[in-house]
Amino acid sequence: MSDTPVDFDAPQNNAGAAARPPRATDPLAAINASPAVGDGGADMVQLLTPEGQRVPNATYDPIIGALTDDELRGFYRDLVLIRRVDTEATALQRQGELGIWASLLGQEAAQVGAGRALRPQDYAFPSYREHGVAWCRGVDPMNLLGLFRGVNHGGWDPHEKNFHLYTIVIGAQALHATGYAMAIQRDGDVGTDDPDRDAAVISFFGDGATSQGDVNEALVFAGVNHAPVVFFCQNNQWAISVPNEKQIPSPLYQRSSGFGFPGVRVDGNDILAVYAVSKTALDHARSGQGPTFIEAFTYRMGAHTTSDDPTKYRVSAEVEVWKHRDPIERFKAWLVREGIANRTFFDQVEAEADELAASVRKRCLAMEDPEPTAMFDHVYVEEHPLIEAEREQLRTYLASFEGSH
Amino acid sequence: MTATTSSTARQTMTIARGINSGLRAAMEKDPKVLLMGEDIGKLGGVFRVTEGLQKDFGEDRVIDTPLAEAGIVGTAIGMALRGYRPVIEIQFDGFVYPAFDHIVSQVAKMRARSLGAVTLPLVIRIPVGGGIGAVEHHSESNEAYFTHTAGLRVVCCANAEDAYWMIQQAIETDDPVIFYEPKRRYWDKGEVDTSAPQRGLYESRIVKEGSDLTLLAYGPMVKTCLQAAQVAEEEGRSLEVIDLRSLSPLDLPALIGSTQRTGRVVIVHEAPTFGGLGGEIAARLTESCFYHLEAPIMRVGGYNVPYPPSRLEEDFLPDLDRVLDTVDKSLSY
Ligand SMILES: Cc1ncc(C[n+]2csc(CCOP(=O)(O)OP(=O)(O)O)c2C)c(N)n1
Numbered sequence: 167m168s169d170t171p172v173d174f175d176a177p178q179n180n181a182g183a184a185a186r187p188p189r190a191t192d193p194l195a196a197i198n199a200s201p202a203v204g205d206g207g208a209d210m211v212q213l214l215t216p217e218g219q220r221v222p223n224a225t226y227d228p229i230i231g232a233l234t235d236d237e238l239r240g241f242y243r244d245l246v247l248i249r250r251v252d253t254e255a256t257a258l259q260r261q262g263e264l265g266i267w268a269s270l271l272g273q274e275a276a277q278v279g280a281g282r283a284l285r286p287q288d289y290a291f292p293s294y295r296e297h298g299v300a301w302c303r304g305v306d307p308m309n310l311l312g313l314f315r316g317v318n319h320g321g322w323d324p325h326e327k328n329f330h331l332y333t334i335v336i337g338a339q340a341l342h343a344t345g346y347a348m349a350i351q352r353d354g355d356v357g358t359d360d361p362d363r364d365a366a367v368i369s370f371f372g373d374g375a376t377s378q379g380d381v382n383e384a385l386v387f388a389g390v391n392h393a394p395v396v397f398f399c400q401n402n403q404w405a406i407s408v409p410n411e412k413q414i415p416s417p418l419y420q421r422s423s424g425f426g427f428p429g430v431r432v433d434g435n436d437i438l439a440v441y442a443v444s445k446t447a448l449d450h451a452r453s454g455q456g457p458t459f460i461e462a463f464t465y466r467m468g469a470h471t472t473s474d475d476p477t478k479y480r481v482s483a484e485v486e487v488w489k490h491r492d493p494i495e496r497f498k499a500w501l502v503r504e505g506i507a508n509r510t511f512f513d514q515v516e517a518e519a520d521e522l523a524a525s526v527r528k529r530c531l532a533m534e535d536p537e538p539t540a541m542f543d544h545v546y547v548e549e550h551p552l553i554e555a556e557r558e559q560l561r562t563y564l565a566s567f568e569g570s571h
Numbered sequence: 572m573t574a575t576t577s578s579t580a581r582q583t584m585t586i587a588r589g590i591n592s593g594l595r596a597a598m599e600k601d602p603k604v605l606l607m608g609e610d611i612g613k614l615g616g617v618f619r620v621t622e623g624l625q626k627d628f629g630e631d632r633v634i635d636t637p638l639a640e641a642g643i644v645g646t647a648i649g650m651a652l653r654g655y656r657p658v659i660e661i662q663f664d665g666f667v668y669p670a671f672d673h674i675v676s677q678v679a680k681m682r683a684r685s686l687g688a689v690t691l692p693l694v695i696r697i698p699v700g701g702g703i704g705a706v707e708h709h710s711e712s713n714e715a716y717f718t719h720t721a722g723l724r725v726v727c728c729a730n731a732e733d734a735y736w737m738i739q740q741a742i743e744t745d746d747p748v749i750f751y752e753p754k755r756r757y758w759d760k761g762e763v764d765t766s767a768p769q770r771g772l773y774e775s776r777i778v779k780e781g782s783d784l785t786l787l788a789y790g791p792m793v794k795t796c797l798q799a800a801q802v803a804e805e806e807g808r809s810l811e812v813i814d815l816r817s818l819s820p821l822d823l824p825a826l827i828g829s830t831q832r833t834g835r836v837v838i839v840h841e842a843p844t845f846g847g848l849g850g851e852i853a854a855r856l857t858e859s860c861f862y863h864l865e866a867p868i869m870r871v872g873g874y875n876v877p878y879p880p881s882r883l884e885e886d887f888l889p890d891l892d893r894v895l896d897t898v899d900k901s902l903s904y
């Protein structure tokens with residue numbers, strides 16, 4: 167992989183980059199012909215190989231060098247804990263406790279790498295799969311489970327942790343993020359050199375979302391306004407059953423040059439690379455130099471959601487290829503090799519994950535359904551006669567059953 | 572009733588399979604018919620309604636589109652301008668809105684704007700309604716937006732036979748058609764006579780005859796109303812159940828006829844009642860049947876709130892009890 171520095175001040179060089187694997191004639195041809203096993207190509211920023219070997223990179227090494235061992239161990243803990251929450255949620259769905267669950271399996275490094283590059287005053291706009299970012303922002307996983315259980319539509323206060331509600335309508339949040347960034351500009355909270363004041367926004371979406379008008383319009387608005395926003399696209403190779411080749415006419419990270427700002431492809435399964443690239447882009451935005459498009463090259467290891475059956479449209483051999491690029495294994499190998507973490511630490515994290523999973527399960531089972539009349543709450547700021555009348559109507563109706571069995 | 576039909580043409584299938592077979596028949600009949608939508612190819616759609624069609628008709632006629640509803644409807648307009656008959660699948664009701672501009676401003680108006688020179692024979696299929704325990708945007712009933720839009724025809728099937736025939740009739744129609752599919756009933760089975768359609772696309776159907784009160788419904792609520800009528804019958808009340816089938820145009824003569832016979836009407840839909848289709852029907856029936864009415868025309872529908880989280884949807888959606896409750900109110904006049 168390239169250790170060419172990404173020049174954030176210039177539109178990216180578009181030479182070379184489509185990640186098409188060679189057409190092979192061997193028995194693995196079917197797999198090799200699948201674009202979804204591409205390794206990201208030469209332009210992809212990678213600091214850790216799938217084997218956990220550190221790849222030197224003049225631009226990003228100082229950022230990694232500035233991380234303390236504690237912070238690095240913290241990254242590992244984040245990765246393991248959020249994967250465990252995800253596994254538990256999937257199990258809870260199977261047992262009927264959640265209506266549906268969208269797993270982040272395989273995308274932990276992309277999400278934690280970006281999430282840990284944020285400062286408290288930054289603001290994140292997720293899609294529906296960003297459990298790892300939510301975790302980094304300090305959002306209680308129970309909020310996420312509540313939505314998928316069907317007791318609310320999210321229901322957390324986005325301003326509390328600067329983490330917006332999950333957005334299920336594909337791509338809409340890219341515009342909200344851009345508008346939020348334009349408001350930050352108007353507040354003068356960019357380019358002041360005060361690290362506690364300068365703020366950036368990050369918008370998460372998938373490869374499929376890049377087809378939506380909303381996302382492309384967001385890129386235009388961000389570009390013309392030099393808005394302090396980072397577009398963080400997790401290219402997990404699939405949009406439900408639709409692969410990149412049917413969705414994305416040219417490599418995503420090159421797209422932003424047409425909108426007047428830089429783009430970079432990063433190995434989304436390499437937490438060091440994602441952290442370094444995200445931090446660079448966020449600093450760039452906070453300092454008033456405008457947007458960046460990040461394509462985190464990763465893979466959706468599981469089904470689209472628990473309702474999906476991926477065997478209908480993709481070969482399992484593809485998943486096997488990506489297993490070897492697992493984000494947690496490679497980071498663990500590196501931590502061990504560097505002597506940053508030892509057996510005791512890993513055991514502790516495992517134990518903590520077990521505890522967390524047990525608590526998530528317990529709290530999920532204890533999550534009560536809201537009162538039926540709760541559907542009338544919060545629809546309007548001011549009293550609305552129709553709402554009041556219907557709330558009363560439902561209350562009376564429900565009361566008519568009381569006493570009967 | 573259909574004694575003349577040969578029994579070999581009768582098949583039992585689900586509503587989903589009915590639409591699938593109807594699409595297949597339409598594609599076999601007319602090479603200009605093509606399908607567009609998200610995940611409709613290899614996957615066969617998230618509800619498997621297009622299962623097997625890409626395999627049999629190829630990627631040129633069953634197009635897995637990029638993830639962009641405005642793009643789908645906009646390019647379908649272009650295809651139609653060159654003589655194709657695109658049948659679009661919108662994955663869920665709540666995801667039609669990115670395409671709303673194209674449907675309302677372009678599809679609906681093209682014929683009038685071109686003084687009749689251009690017709691857009693598009694069909695936009697939308698799985699509609701709740702009751703499947705889904706997350707937000709997957710359970711909406713947005714028919715009123717489209718029935719409010721002149722230039723669109725809006726229909727909704729409620730059983731397998733209608734699924735099979737109505738989709739073919741919609742495709743043959745030269746006007747654009749919004750074709751609603753009751754998603755929670757996709758797996759309900761019914762008998763389909765594949766030899767010939769029993770009625771036109773815009774005709775309503777009396778599902779059960781009755782004399783005391785008329786229940787008007789469409790899509791998922793037809794089954795609910797039929798169950799209500801059966802319960803009422805055990806209690807000695809005779810309810811007529813009519814499946815509207817077409818929401819725009821309305822089969823007003825048939826609705827007026829039933830209203831005049833029973834004198835009482837309850838309209839049932841999942842959509843919130845305020846500004847909904849039920850209000851329009853009530854107004855028109857009142858205008859035509861004022862002296863026949865024994866009670867005000869009543870509506871049972873969703874409450875006027877955003878579709879609630881799934882754990883509350885049973886309280887939001889009209890069910891047997893709420894229908895019967897309103898029937899009692901009407902009968903007590
Ligand atoms: C406007 C809209 N259309 C369709 C859908 C249905 N849908 C949900 S997820 C999805 C695919 C998204 O793919 P991608 O953007 O790559 O994100 P991923 O799920 O892979 O994380 C689709 C089509 C939707 N949620 N919103």
Ligand SMILES: [Mg+2]
Nearest residue numbers: 372373404405
């Ligand atoms: Mg994707």
